Every structure is written in C-alpha cells, then in structure tokens.
Amino acid sequence: MNQLIDVNLFYGAFICYGVSMVIYFLSFWKRTGKLAVAGNMILLFGLIMQIIGLVIRGTAAQFMPITNIYESLNFFSAVIVIFFLFVEWKFANRVFGVFILPVVFLLMAFSSLPSTSKEIVPLIPALQSQWLVWHVVLSFIGEAAFAVAFGSGLMYLFREKAKEGSFPARIFPDLKTLDTLTYRAIAIGFPIFTLGALIFGAVWAKYAWGDYWSWDPKETWALINWIVYALFLHVRVIRGWRGRATAWIAVIGFLTTMFTLFGVNYLLSGLHSYA
Amino acid sequence: MLSTIEREKSPGTIDTLSSIQFGLVVLVAIIFVAVIGTIIPQGHSLDYYQDKYWPFIVILIKVFRFNFAYTSPLFIGLLGLFGLNLILCSVKRFPLLLKTTFHPNTVPDHDSISSMPIRFTLENISLEKIEYGFLHAGFPLKKLDSNCLFGEKKRLGYLGASIVHISILILLAGGIVSLASGKRGEIALENGARTSTATLQDGSSLPLGFTVRLDSFAVKFYEKYPDRPKSYTSSVTITPSDGSPFEKSIRVNHPLIFNGFTVYQSSYGNSGMVSESSSVSDSVKVEVKLKNAAETMPPLAVLDMTVGSEFPVPGLGDSVRVILSEIHRDLRMGDPSDKANPAVKLDVIINGKLSWSVYAFQNFPGLNMPMNPNSNLVFSMLDLRISGVGSSSGYYTILGVVRDRGLPLMAIGAFFIMVGLFFSLYIRPQRIWVFKENDKYFIGAQVKGDTESFSNFIKIIIKNISNDKNREKK
Numbered sequence A: 001m002n003q004l005i006d007v008n009l010f011y012g013a014f015i016c017y018g019v020s021m022v023i024y025f026l027s028f029w030k031r032t033g034k035l036a037v038a039g040n041m042i043l044l045f046g047l048i049m050q051i052i053g054l055v056i057r058g059t060a061a062q063f064m065p066i067t068n069i070y071e072s073l074n075f076f077s078a079v080i081v082i083f084f085l086f087v088e089w090k091f092a093n094r095v096f097g098v099f100i101l102p103v104v105f106l107l108m109a110f111s112s113l114p115s116t117s118k119e120i121v122p123l124i125p126a127l128q129s130q131w132l133v134w135h136v137v138l139s140f141i142g143e144a145a146f147a148v149a150f151g152s153g154l155m156y157l158f159r160e161k162a163k164e165g166s167f168p169a170r171i172f173p174d175l176k177t178l179d180t181l182t183y184r185a186i187a188i189g190f191p192i193f194t195l196g197a198l199i200f201g202a203v204w205a206k207y208a209w210g211d212y213w214s215w216d217p218k219e220t221w222a223l224i225n226w227i228v229y230a231l232f233l234h235v236r237v238i239r240g241w242r243g244r245a246t247a248w249i250a251v252i253g254f255l256t257t258m259f260t261l262f263g264v265n266y267l268l269s270g271l272h273s274y275a
Numbered sequence B: 001m002l003s004t005i006e007r008e009k010s011p012g013t014i015d016t017l018s019s020i021q022f023g024l025v026v027l028v029a030i031i032f033v034a035v036i037g038t039i040i041p042q043g044h045s046l047d048y049y050q051d052k053y054w055p056f057i058v059i060l061i062k063v064f065r066f067n068f069a070y071t072s073p074l075f076i077g078l079l080g081l082f083g084l085n086l087i088l089c090s091v092k093r094f095p096l097l098l099k100t101t102f103h104p105n106t107v108p109d110h111d112s113i114s115s116m117p118i119r120f121t122l123e124n125i126s127l128e129k130i131e132y133g134f135l136h137a138g139f140p141l142k143k144l145d146s147n148c149l150f151g152e153k154k155r156l157g158y159l160g161a162s163i164v165h166i167s168i169l170i171l172l173a174g175g176i177v178s179l180a181s182g183k184r185g186e187i188a189l190e191n192g193a194r195t196s197t198a199t200l201q202d203g204s205s206l207p208l209g210f211t212v213r214l215d216s217f218a219v220k221f222y223e224k225y226p227d228r229p230k231s232y233t234s235s236v237t238i239t240p241s242d243g244s245p246f247e248k249s250i251r252v253n254h255p256l257i258f259n260g261f262t263v264y265q266s267s268y269g270n271s272g273m274v275s276e277s278s279s280v281s282d283s284v285k286v287e288v289k290l291k292n293a294a295e296t297m298p299p300l301a302v303l304d305m306t307v308g309s310e311f312p313v314p315g316l317g318d319s320v321r322v323i324l325s326e327i328h329r330d331l332r333m334g335d336p337s338d339k340a341n342p343a344v345k346l347d348v349i350i351n352g353k354l355s356w357s358v359y360a361f362q363n364f365p366g367l368n369m370p371m372n373p374n375s376n377l378v379f380s381m382l383d384l385r386i387s388g389v390g391s392s393s394g395y396y397t398i399l400g401v402v403r404d405r406g407l408p409l410m411a412i413g414a415f416f417i418m419v420g421l422f423f424s425l426y427i428r429p430q431r432i433w434v435f436k437e438n439d440k441y442f443i444g445a446q447v448k449g450d451t452e453s454f455s456n457f458i459k460i461i462i463k464n465i466s467n468d469k470n471r472e473k474k
Ligand code: HEM
Pocket: A227, A230, A233, A234, A237, B018, B019, B020, B021, B023, B024, B082, B085, B086, B089, B158, B161, B164, B165, B168, B421, B424, B425
C-alpha cells in the first residue's frame, strides 16, 4: 500500500519536473521571465512530492531510501533540484533552468522506466551498513554540485559564443559570474565527493569485502571522475587557462560522473558479462 | 649567471618534472590506462583475449600488460611519475610557501603595491583614521612604522593545497605498503572445527597468532522473501596465543579486527561431509512453524516422517494434507560446484488431489521453494524446517582474512586530505597593506579566491573613512 503512494509521488514529481522544464524552455524561447515563475512553482511542487515520497519510502523500508537505482535517482534528482533552486534564487536568473533541468528530467525519466524495479526489497547483508548510507548520500550530494557546475559550464560555453548585445548575451549572467559559479560548485562538490565516494566507499569496502580498494570498474571510474575534477582545480592555476578550458572540464567531469553512475553498470558490465 | 640564462631558455629536467603542466599530463595518462583497465576484462591469461580481440589489440595487451592494467609496469610507472612530480613540486614550492604563509613581506614599497590585484589610494587623512576605519570593519591592521599598516586573516589557507598534496603522497605510500605487505587468504571452518592459520591464494598457509573456532554458522532469510538472505553469521571463539579466549560473531559488514588481521564473512558452503557410503536416513524431522512467528515460539508440530508419510496441515482441518514424497541427500540447484545440499520434497494434497509441491532445504531454513509459485497459499503461512537428512555437519563458513599494513597510512592520508581540502577551498587568506608616500596612502590587498568581493569590502571601508573625514570638515 505504502509502496503505491511513494511510487505515485515519484511519478508525480517526474511529471512536474518535465512540465517545468518545458516551461523554462518556452520562457527562454519567448524571452519572458513571467512564464518561468510558473515553471518555478511547478518545480517546487514536484520537489515537495518527491521529498514526501522519499520520507514515506524510507519509513516503510526502515532505511535511507538509497539502496537501489530507483531510490537513488529520486534522491539525486531532489538534491539537484534543491541546488538549482538555490542558484536560481541567488543569481536571480531564469536561464539556469534551461541547462540544469534537462539533467533532472533525464534522471527521472530513467528512474520511471518500466524496467527499473520500484519494489522495496529487504537489504542483502552487504548493504546493511551505515557506511554505505553515508557513502551514497554524500556521493550524490557531491555529484549534484557537479551537475550545477555542468549547467554553468555549458552556459559559459554558450555565452562565450554569443555576440555581444545579442539575445543570449543580454539574458545570460556574464562570463565571470558563470566561471565563478562553476568553480564554487566544484569547490563544494569536490570535498564532499572525496569524502563520500572515495573515502567512505573505501571504508565500506573494507568492512564488507575486506579490501578498501579492488579496482573494480565502478571504483576505478569514481577515481577517474575525481581526477578530472582535480584537473579542473589545477587548470585554473595555470595562467590563461581559466574560462573556456575550465568550463569544458566541468562539462566533461559531469559526463564522467554520469558514466560512472550508468555507463559502468550498463555498458562495461555488458562487456564483461560474456566473460 | 650563464646557467640562469640557459635555464630560462630551456627548462631543466627538474623544472619540467616539477611543473604543474607535467603533473596534469601524467594524470591524463593515468586516466587513460585506468579507462583501458575497465574496458578490457582483467586478470585473464593472454589466450583468453586471442579470439576476442583483433591481433593488434592482443599485441597491445601483451606489451603493456593491459590484462593486469593496475599492476602493470606502465601504470605503476605512471603512479611513480605522479608521486615524483608531486614531491618535486611540493619541495620546490616549500620555501616560498613558508615565507608567504608565515613571513610575508609586511613592509611593501610602491612597486609591490602597484602589482597587487586590489589597489586604492587615499589622501589628506591620518594613518590612525585609516587604522580605526579598518578595525571598525573587523579587519585590524598593525602599525609597523609611522608609514605602514599591515593586517591579515586566515593565513593557514595558504597551507591547504600542500596538506592535500602531502596527504596524496601518504596515500600513495599506504598503497605501496598495502601492495607489498598485504596478504589475503581464507579460512574454511565447519561447526566445531578450529584453525590458527589462513590459506593464502597460492595455497600456502599464513599463521594468525590466534586460534579461530567456529561455534556455529547461520544463514537467515527474510520471511517474506525466502530467496533473499538476511544475514550470514559465524559465531567464533578466538583464542589469542597469549591471552584469554573471547567470543565474537562475524557478520557481513561486521568483521573481526584483531592482531593486524581483518577477518570477515566471505562465503559459505557445504563440505559434502555426507559421503556416498553413509546411508540416507529414511526418517526426517519436520518442524512446522508459522511464518513471521518469533523464533522463540514453539513449532505448531514436530513430525518424524518417512517417505510416504503424511500429515494434515495444522489449523486447516483434514482437507489439506502434506506428503513427504522425496528425500534428497544432495539436491543440486544451479551451481553444480555446490556441495551436498540435503532437501526433501513435500507434496500438498488438497481434497485428495495433488495440488503442488515444495522443496525444503536442511541448510536453508525458511527457504521453502514452491514448485508452482502461483499457488503457495499454504506455504506463505507455514515455514517447514527439516533436519536429520544424512549428516547435518556438512555446513561450513568461509572467512576472508586480510592483513594490510598500509591501513594506518591510508587512514592518516584520508583524514588529512579532507583537512587540506577544507583549508585550501574554504579558508581564503586575506591581506591588506597600507603604505604612505608623499602624503598619499596606497592601499593594496591580496586574497586567494574571490578578489571582487574582497575588493568591494575594502572599497566600503575606504568610503566610510572618507565620509567620516568629510563630516569632520563640515
Ligand atoms: C589528484 C591529485 C591532486 C589533488 C587532489 C590536488 C589538490 C589540489 C587542491 C585542492 C588545490 C587547491 C586548489 C585551489 O585553491 O583552488 C591544489 C593546488 C595546487 N596543486 Fe594540486 N592536487 C593534485 C595533484 C597535483 C600535482 C600532481 C601537482 C604538480 C605539480 C599539483 C600542484 C598544485 C599547485 C601548484 C597548486 C596551486 C597551489 C596554490 O594555489 O597555492 N597538484 N591542488
């Protein structure tokens, strides 16, 4: 019974996010901020549904709802939406929605696929761990910050291409603001990701499997992901590389994050599966 | 003199090796090999790849040992270069870093201020007024002499990046120690058995310095999901070579950490203790319990059954009866390498008609596997536990044993990398200089990070100072 309620709330959130995204696009297209206010309200409504869904599900399962891809994606989307709302409020600019909401929409679309199991199943012994909870929660919070950096990095690249005085140039935040936001987001995401994904992941692996590191593809990709963001921090130190180069790395970094999340499971394991 | 000129023309090897550009190139190369290691299945012999990949790729795998990518000379070499780069870069920057952090040039001249990212000038005012203005805004400046003020905040932020880099070196060192000293093996124990050694992967045995005795091993399954394991628990008694014994239950995620070893629940199996020669007992004890009932609740019925004997399901009257139809000393489902797995087959008769059958496994209490999952009405309520099929001592646990001397270094590195990240990314050192020349005050400031907001902060202070001055005039 419970399960139906939370699954429906998640579907509801998915629909809200989709509608909101379309409205943000329309508002961008029509060059009017008024529409975006509606988009914002619908998004908020979706977020509330999703949070209630997560609470119901967590209560029913007696565990933080992050134990399978369905729950994780809902948690992840909710954190991205919260970060997005903060950025939008802070910078009082409606364009961010056009670049960040598609990410949320795709994540939710994936979680809503019929092939994604939505059942609450009790945890196998390896998953019964508080380290795992912190590992997943912090990884996703860090990755949500990376999603923001992805959005602002993309905006930087678009803004840079736009001619001075043209439509995008007028409504986008300026390049310096975007560059700073990208940096700030990664400066927040990087330590959280380091602690959650790498350190707590290693601690959990030590407790559950005896070894803190075993170079399995998921671990390896998380490390690669981490190195990409370390590159981001350093490329900024090199004179003249700030700006376009760092924006590109922020974009590539998030693509790496997504590959770590999905690609490893669906592509690499596919490669390994015949072995 | 000549050598410095030469060095400017073409940077020396050390300069190259210690440069951040070189570090970035090495990191990209590390990423590259790491990616290859996730694409090419790891750990097989070359033959394995022969018929799966083009000959060219097989040659690459052979040359670069991509089948063991993460221990290949190429990868270890790259990690070595990375470590070297980090060491050189840290050492090279160290003197300057100490100076910047602890002995900054507090008495600047005109030139150094004019090269600062934040600059202001003030006229017709006393140094004391300026000093007071900054103090009032929460940024106290020290008077160095009659012409100079200097103040700073959060200078430890300068050390953050270095703490991160040193921590990474500690982690690398920890990794090397793990790799060099690490031992991993297994202990397989049956109920009541004991050992003081673990078997390593190469078959040799590793003394533990303590004895492990398995008191019992239990697999629990979820009541509602009989194929979902809930816990694996090995209850053991540990006897140190020089100490008194203690009991410990080792579960997944709850290893025993003792004497430099981590002993964790790894696997389990059946030893096949039921040998072919031992006769199958033709009577089986069946405990009938209610599902979801507390462990302590007594069973509804305890029946001694032989093949063909039947009983009415308690509580359902006489119309639903269960017949024991088969006794298996070793029923293999799935993995043929599983050892002996005693089980019985029970047929359910409703109104005299065979409705369906269920398997009950001696070693998997709670796992009653209906042959027809659509009609498991009765067995969704009942839990059938059997015992007495053959020998019941065939059950054994497999404990993993890891000795890892690198662990303390990894823990230290992990801790300090977080400290360093915090300092480098969140503690932004701020410095302000005030310098008087020809009745004019030159104000210069530096900050790591957001120059603009620090500049605005100072701008407001200066504005306030000037406003005060004007007010006084009026
Ligand atoms: C994956 C490994 C590495 C990590 C995680 C790392 C981490 C960091 C961090 C967090 C910062 C501060 C960045 C900022 O203030 O925005 C930094 C700065 C720096 N790193 Fe690294 N680093 C790594 C490897 C390297 C390597 C190989 C070099 C090679 C020379 C290097 C040289 C530097 C330099 C020169 C700075 C600037 C220092 C400063 O601004 O005071 N790093 N590093």
